[in-house]
Amino acid sequence: MSRALHPGAWWLWALALAAVASRTTNPLMLGLVIAVAGFVAVSCRQDTPWASSYGVFFKFGLVVIGVRVVFHVLLGGVGGTTVLFALPEVPLPAWTRGIRLGGPVTAEGLVFAVCQGLQLATLLCCVGAANALANAKRLLRSLPAALYEVSVAVVVAMTVAPQLVAGARSVRRARALRGEAVRGVRAVKVLLVPVLEDAFERSLVLAAAMDSRGYGRNAGLPTSTRVLTGTLVLGGLIGLCVGVYGLLDGSAPPVVGAPMLVLGSALAVAGLWTGSRRVRRSRYRPDVWGLREALAVGSGLVAALGTYLAPAGLGGAALTPGTVPLEVPQLPLLPAIGLLCAVVPVLTAERKRT
Known part of the structure; x- marks a missing residue:
């Protein structure tokens, strides 16, 4: 397959x-x-x-x-x-x-x-x-690795909706097996509490798993390196946003478009490179x-x-x-x-x- x-x-x-x-x-x-x-x-x-x-x-x-x-x-x-x-x-x-x-x-x-x-x-x-x-x-x-901590928060946010959907389906299936299938507005009232409880439980399990795996460690890097990494990544993101805006807005000055996009990309790559030493982790069967x-x-x-x-x-x-x-x-x-x-x-x- x-x-x-x-x-x-x-x-x-x-x-x-x-x-x-x-x-x-x-x-x-x-x-x-x-x-x-x-x-x-x-x-x-x-x-x-x-x-x-x-x-x-x-x-x-x-x-x-x-x-x-x-x-x-x-x-x-x-x-x-x-x-x-x-x-x-x-x-x-x-x-x-x-x-x-x-x-x-x-x-x-x-x-x-x-x-x-x-x-x-x-x-x-x-x-x-x-x-x-x-x-x-x-x-x-x-x-x-430089985006690991931010990406964890983003991934957790992105999985909220899928987890709520999966929780609602499982709760509805369990109630149907008990002969308590309901539909319409009443179904929302019946499913709301168990679905939210399941979502909170998943969040607590995820937080415990992150804590047990040493989430948030800084790999012994000095403060100056961490500040440099954050400055480069933040500057790169600002440059990318300004460059994209300049390309999409035809009335913007030429210097706001492609030059800012190139500068932001360079700063972002430099920040990712310096920050890759911050989190040391291995990958099992990495996606190609x-x-x-x-x-x-x-x-x-x-x-x-x-x-x-x-x-x-x-x-x-x-x-x-x-x-x-x-x-x-x-x-x-x-x-x-x-x-x-x-x-x-x-x-x-x-x-x-x-």
Whole structure:
């Protein structure tokens, strides 16, 4: 049986899809991102407790869309000329200009709110696909030693949602075996306490395991070395953030883009190199990065580049359709073709149905 894909490859692939979703408000394009992420998550997931995380994130995305629409109806936002209905409006002081309570609800504003909510829901679906496909513990083993302590906290945070899903499934199965199956709102009340108790118990077990393995040791390094490592890593992260912002913002000065990105990368690499001596640990059967991982990450990058570099004639103008006045969204040609390339992991990754 072939080995499973590197968890870092799954996260990079999902982040590339999230980059596509952050670039467009076209509902057709966002729906295609959700379809691609869901298809790959269902096709490539393994028989693990967190394999059903995508469905939970998808349902939460639907809730986000509903909340965004409700906020728009109650508080207003983008206006328009096509009034669908009007709610009783509450007068507000002059300093609250731009905010209203009640009032007319237009079709243009409602479509804008739905598109914004759909964008947030798509980002959640991308994160859900990564949670369903990647093993967080394997990802922790693969990270550099300098990021070990930070990565432990990040991995623990990323596993909260999968652990809650696994706990809810086990509690529901146990109650069903006792003939106490419940559904709807009452099921939430019944499952809430045992699920939270199970999550706290897992956290205590994880904390005890970390303490027994010497988590937080500094390998006898002097204070100056630790300060230098932290300064380099922090400076590198700031440089990377500023460089990415400069590349994405066309109005930013040229020096803020590529030069800051290169400088931040150099500082981050130097910090990781100096900090690699801080935590000394061995790896049993380390995860390797091979051709299939490169193909998975490359397919995500193709989707992202196809969206960010698409000219106006090949779909770049259709990424952000207008809402005032309303326009029928068109499927962007080049971004859609690039996004379809993101299904390559289905052809290369190990698949095991739940």
